[in-house]
Amino acid sequence: MQDYSVQLSKYMPAPAAPVISRWINDSKCQFRVSRSRTSKFGDYRPPHGGHGHRISVNHNLNPYAFLITTVHEFAHLKTWNTYKNRVKPHGQEWKACYRQLMQPFLQAAVFPQDIQMAISNYMNNPAASSCSDLNLFRVLQRYDANKDDIQTVEQLPENTVFVLKNGRVFQKKEKIRKRYRCIEVKTQRVYLFSPIAEVFVR
Template sequence: MSELLLKYLPEKAIPLVKEILTEHPIYIKIVNNRRTKHGDFKRFSNGNFQITLNNNLNKFQFLLTLIHEIAHFITYKKYQNSKPHGLEWKQNFQHLMLPFLQPSIFPENILPHLANYLKNPKASTGSDVNLTYALKQYDEMSGKNFIFELAHGSIFKFNNKNYKKGSIRRTCFECVELQSKKTYLFNKNAEVLYLKNDNE
């Protein structure tokens, strides 16, 4: 395991990660932040494998993403044609994560949400609002909010456009882009820059 990888991990998790990577060695590359994903697993045409992880993740999100991607690697080696986030991946991910579910590794405000998420893990931790919010508390201050934290009618900026927060529709908020007046759906845990409350 590279020395570079060590600085991104919770200290108490390092021996467990080393154990996994000794059994399942794979090239891991740290890359600049990508807006659409925390990490990924790739198989190249020459038969090599690679995991990439964003360099801006806090230690707990980084660890969770790393194990998520290693589970893809192990699942591919065993089954090859299984669905990317199918039953085989879920079982491997759960098996790998179980030893990490301890308060010496994850803070106690994350553990119950992480345990609940792992009962039926999805393609992205972002699908679990409670877990996402708990993990977010350990990010460096970005000045941004989750959209669900904003009051109805709040004006916010997202991708250099201004929107007004509207009503919730199932798991998303209807928001109006102020210039075009078009309505867009935002996931509850979308990160946005709060500007003001239009109702004030």
């Protein structure tokens, strides 16, 4: 049995690393620290084509977001082991697994108090992504490093011009229900942005 604690502690709170290391060994999971992906924080793939369980988590998450994402993906693994593909990806079965797997870290007080409280509220009805819970995502953002040049859409005054990581330029407009209407400068097409979408201001 290989101990991954030292490597994992570079990305997540050190007290959590031995637990995750044990999960990796027990499930015979191929766990990979991935490059940054704008579309998702982590990914789970069930056994297929000669591969076992596979989990990847973005390398650039802060330690608490990395751990929360890791638990999210292991909840998929645990759900698949029990139900295979007979249940919804983020249905009640997955939510029950997520709550169960998160408990050791909440009991050990691995998270700062503000994150601990946000997770406790989030666990009342876990969503497909921690990004879907605005309160949890905002609290996690407090612990991001080296993001002085990055802001969220909701922080910008109306009519502010901002840039995405891919170089596309937009202008922020009014809020429509839960999202902000934004116009792409080049095409004049309208897009709706999450209030917590991270952008660069020119």
